[in-house]
Amino acid sequence: MSAEPKRRAQLVEATIAEIGDVGSLNVTVSRIAKRAGMSSALAFHYFGDKEQIFLAAMRYILTVYGAEVRGALVTADGPRQRVEALIRASFSSANFRREAIAAWLNFYVLAQTSEGARRLLRIYRRRLHSNLVHGLRPLAGDVAPGVAQRIAGLIDGLYLRHALDPEGDGQTAAALVFHALDAELRTLR
Amino acid sequence: MSAEPKRRAQLVEATIAEIGDVGSLNVTVSRIAKRAGMSSALAFHYFGDKEQIFLAAMRYILTVYGAEVRGALVTADGPRQRVEALIRASFSSANFRREAIAAWLNFYVLAQTSEGARRLLRIYRRRLHSNLVHGLRPLAGDVAPGVAQRIAGLIDGLYLRHALDPEGDGQTAAALVFHALDAELRTLR
DNA sequence: GATTATTGATTGACGAGTCAATAAACGACG
DNA sequence: CGTCGTTTATTGACTCGTCAATCAATAATC
Numbered sequence: 001m002s003a004e005p006k007r008r009a010q011l012v013e014a015t016i017a018e019i020g021d022v023g024s025l026n027v028t029v030s031r032i033a034k035r036a037g038m039s040s041a042l043a044f045h046y047f048g049d050k051e052q053i054f055l056a057a058m059r060y061i062l063t064v065y066g067a068e069v070r071g072a073l074v075t076a077d078g079p080r081q082r083v084e085a086l087i088r089a090s091f092s093s094a095n096f097r098r099e100a101i102a103a104w105l106n107f108y109v110l111a112q113t114s115e116g117a118r119r120l121l122r123i124y125r126r127r128l129h130s131n132l133v134h135g136l137r138p139l140a141g142d143v144a145p146g147v148a149q150r151i152a153g154l155i156d157g158l159y160l161r162h163a164l165d166p167e168g169d170g171q172t173a174a175a176l177v178f179h180a181l182d183a184e185l186r187t188l189r
Numbered sequence: 190m191s192a193e194p195k196r197r198a199q200l201v202e203a204t205i206a207e208i209g210d211v212g213s214l215n216v217t218v219s220r221i222a223k224r225a226g227m228s229s230a231l232a233f234h235y236f237g238d239k240e241q242i243f244l245a246a247m248r249y250i251l252t253v254y255g256a257e258v259r260g261a262l263v264t265a266d267g268p269r270q271r272v273e274a275l276i277r278a279s280f281s282s283a284n285f286r287r288e289a290i291a292a293w294l295n296f297y298v299l300a301q302t303s304e305g306a307r308r309l310l311r312i313y314r315r316r317l318h319s320n321l322v323h324g325l326r327p328l329a330g331d332v333a334p335g336v337a338q339r340i341a342g343l344i345d346g347l348y349l350r351h352a353l354d355p356e357g358d359g360q361t362a363a364a365l366v367f368h369a370l371d372a373e374l375r376t377l378r
Numbered sequence: 379g380a381t382t383a384t385t386g387a388t389t390g391a392c393g394a395g396t397c398a399a400t401a402a403a404c405g406a407c408g
Numbered sequence: 409c410g411t412c413g414t415t416t417a418t419t420g421a422c423t424c425g426t427c428a429a430t431c432a433a434t435a436a437t438c
Contacts, residue, residue: 229419231417231418
């Protein structure tokens with residue numbers, strides 16, 4: 001079998017780990033490659049340049065997160081459960097691993113200058129929004145999109161806050177979102 | 190008069206401008222210094238190393254933001270107006286200038302690894318929280334701190350969202366927060 | 379035999395931080 | 409007032425390190 005997929009995967013994982021260690025995108029391809037057990041030349045051979053490596057890592061993070069969400073949704077029963085599952089998944093302990101935090105923060109930075117990163121970020125946001133709307137529709141009707149916008153913003157903001165100064169675990173943050181959701185929904189009656 | 194304060198100010202402003210141009214902390218002291226009209230050696234002379242320059246820039250950003258908030262508060266009449274002023278200030282057009290966005294995003298990144306940056310961020314957050322609680326107390330009583338936490342989170346999250354993908358101007362975002370605030374407060378009766 | 383995998387060595391550029399040296403400004407003091 | 413020793417301002421040149429990207433060459437694999 002061709003070595004390419006395995007090598008790419010190794011590099012992506014090493015990239016995320018490395019960004020987690022360093023805390024910024026100031027990671028060298030050499031260190032990534034060494035961590036992945038190969039020469040830097042091979043990394044360039046497969047990815048072309050550094051930005052492509054970063055984008056692949058970002059794609060991977062989003063894929064994992066997406067899978068997590070999907071997994072949480074299957075066990076959810078009814079709209080309210082679905083929404084809560086989405087929220088809980090966003091604050092899963094996986095997302096609070098040091099590497100995951102570093103990845104997200106740096107991808108935000110990257111999104112300023114890299115069209116590719118911006119596109120990926122939009123995908124994440126659209127997916128979250130659409131998932132939320134889907135769950136909220138039966139609960140909030142026409143205003144579901146507006147509610148979803150606010151809940152999504154709250155998720156991002158609280159993630160940011162807890163990522164950089166953990167006051168309690170992720171579930172504390174999730175509880176805050178639940179509370180806001182209650183407030184939003186109660187307004188509707 | 191000593192040249193030091195002027196030089197420091199020039200460097201701080203050049204730093205913010207440069208970070209805005211580059212989008213990351215990958216800015217060189219040489220470029221900053223050149224932009225500020227002096228040699229890089231002088232920058233090192235006054236600040237010691239690069240991190241101190243960054244921290245000074247961050248402090249400056251927070252100072253300006255703080256002044257903006259205070260200015261908005263004096264014209265505010267009554268608790269509700271105070272809270273709205275805080276929210277509006279957070280989404281002021283000044284905060285959406287390219288350099289300001291770049292500064293904030295990168296300071297989040299820096300906060301992962303720099304104790305100094307983390308401390309400054311905590312100051313910003315505490316100040317926002319305390320301002321919100323102060324305004325909310327007459328409106329929400331005992332639960333003011335909880336409401337403030339959620340509003341603060343929403344502010345950060347919506348800022349992040351609009352900073353990287355402006356759908357409408359800052360006031361659109363502010364309106365979303367107002368809406369959430371309404372929902373929170375209406376729940377209390 | 380041709381495509382794929384892999385690397386060591388190298389290039390060329392850049393960048394943080396230092397240093398010694400020069401120029402200004404600043405008192406103090408006669 | 410002048411001048412002189414001292415602190416402050418300022419820089420060019422330099423060091424030492426690093427790093428992205430390339431390339432030619434060698435080993436596998438098909």
